[in-house]
Amino acid sequence: MSDARIIRLGQALAALPRPATEKWPDGTWYDTVLDQPGLQILVFAPKGTDYQTPHRRDETYIVVGGHGTLEVEGEVHRLAAGDLAFIPNGAVHRFTDFSDDFVAWVLFVS
DSSP: OOOOOOOOHHHHHHTOSBOOOSSOTTOBOEEEEEEETTEEEEEEOOOSOOOOOOOSSOEEEEEEESEEEEEETTEEEEEETTOEEEEOTTOOEEEESOOTTOEEEEEEEO
């Protein structure tokens, strides 16, 4: 029996938004879709404001829909579907000015 998994974007997005939290008062617009030793994958489709804070692991975004601006340590980068962005651990970053259809896979590797 294989441990292979197929994760469909539409199914992952159907779980959003998750309930609001103190940190994400507008609802939580990400969800973990795979959590394995050394690898965590999330779907991220922010609405309103991106409230994220720096992470303790390197992070990679793969934009699969829409477009937005990624600010990393004061540098501004425009991203669109098909783009990949690597963020080193501890770097201050967030998305701003993103389209309503913005969606990205997020990979944390340790």
